Amino acid sequence: SPRTMKCVIAGTHLRVFGRAIHAIARISDEFWFDPNEKGLALRSVNSSRSAYACVFFSSMFFQHYCWTAEPELCQKKRQLPLTCKLVMKSVLPVFRWLNTLERNVEKCNIYTNVNDCHITFKLFCKHGIVKTYNLAFHESEPLQAVFSRHMCPNVLKIQSRLLTDIMIHFPTYQEEVTVAVTPMKVCFKSYTEEEIDFSKAMHTKIHLNPDEFDYFQIGVDSEVTFCLKELRGLLGFAEATSASVSIHFDVSGKPIAFSIEDMMVEASFVLATLADIENRESSQQSLCLSQRQKRFEVGGKRCTGSSTAFIAMKTHIRASEYFVCTKTHFIKYCIFQFHSLFFGAVSLKEQDVISHTLHSLATASDAEDDFDNEQLSQVV
């Protein structure tokens, strides 16, 4: 088969791999298994496109890593690289008991069988026990967030232990958290949507000294609100690697990225942030300047009256049809070349989701050389 991946994870590294799976599980019920010659990336996007997670294991992480794709064959048949989308529910059981995993499993073999769309996880445990999990996948093009960390004016670096110690003060039900920064101070505070009875909710604020950070660079004063629930996954993973966490962000409305890097593993969680009421008007105006407008509906509970931003995503879909079904009518798109979606800030009230449409930019980017310059067309 022209597209195969085979790797072996040593027992001692299984904890980290398992934690990565658990972290990604916080984002979505499905994730992509995206191997290439450098290593294996696990990617996930939530249903409202407001959170993206990627954990990349370099080939050095594995006891053995082998990825083959015959380039000539690929080009001739215009075949895509191996792309598997797995259901989280079927993978989690493999890595459920992380403590016992470390103690009892000597190694884990993972290999793909493209012919019958299965990925096999084979755990070699003590006492000669071998557990084999054959998980079905379906082919799907992974999404990647379009986000440049180095463009962010605000960069913080903090020990993962400390970040956990900060977030622990927020009650477990707290969904959204705001980080407010100036060059002199940092504050994390709980965020409550206006609709909820303001007088009932408890508000928590944590004031920190910039001294507590390993790196503290604030280029622009800002207050950004992001989803804490989604971040908790990364915090759990950070503890397993005990690395420090880098935080890159800008003003409200632009995404915030939390990343961890060590020699063999890189993890990145990119979360959309709520846009300010004041900025909402101006950002919608700038969106309308685009000539190509795409209409689609955003589902999910994040669009509940506050201004919600989603993250730009890109994929490499070639010829395929992309269907979007709304409650009132059926829109069919034909996408020949889908380059990128610029991210936009919109405001939707839950009851208006059906009648409101989300305006967004879709323009051809010149980032990818090997694609033809075909246009996005919309068929209603």
Add this chain to the structure above:
Amino acid sequence: MRFRAKIVDVACLNHFTRVINTIAKLAKTCTLRLTVDKLYFILTDKVANGGVSMWCELNQGNFFDEFQMEGVAAEHNEIYLELTPENLSRALKTAQNAKTVKIKLTNKHCPCVTVAVELPSLSSSSRIVTHDIPVGVIPRRLWNDFREPSVPDFDVSIYLPVLKTMKSVVERMKNLSNCIVLEANLNGEMNLKIETDLVSVTTHFKGLGNPPWVSEDGSQNSTQDRDPESMAEARIDIRKLLQLLAGQQVNPTKALCNIVSKRIVHFILLHEEVSLQYFIPALA
């Protein structure tokens, strides 16, 4: 109206946290009454509570290093607040290794009890965590609703068995029935009974002892004339009983209950610095 208090000692903080956790398990919302010497957590016997009422009293000096209170008026030097004790519990949950904990009445977007926790940090200045807990200020005209309940004219008063044992018995019974019969006599015997169409289960406790009560006027207690073998009983909601037993984080110094046959059971749990009274009405 002003209120500022500070806890500095870690043992006091832990103890206070345990008290708040117990209150949080017993009431979703309750009244906090502040006087110069004491704090009270009060729940009145409204229908919404299922007729349950609670009176918990603490001496502020046993917990706080600093305590300043100015009531609504000079002649009514008290503050009554309505709050959700669970919020207070959450605020204190992550304050275990705090340098100081300050609790004060503030007015942010609405009246709040603000818990400010000063935590040690790696840098020169401490890390400060503040929790603003919205509260309702109870006006003076409603204060009469929150008077201390009197000890009822009970038929039997008896010391409770070890609470942990009692709790595990009641926990198992909860799966079989919604009501439990609590009966006891002046011979130190108590039975917990459940009875359904299919099954009846009784747990017997003996040798519990009966606390001596003296009336205020010094006269003998009316229960002296009672046949010591005769059981006074009350059928109560098992979940309410379990709430009380499960909420106890520390074994009380003294635990007893007063039974008014078929009417009400009055529980008294005494710790060194805290007293808790809990009333569970009998079911029809």
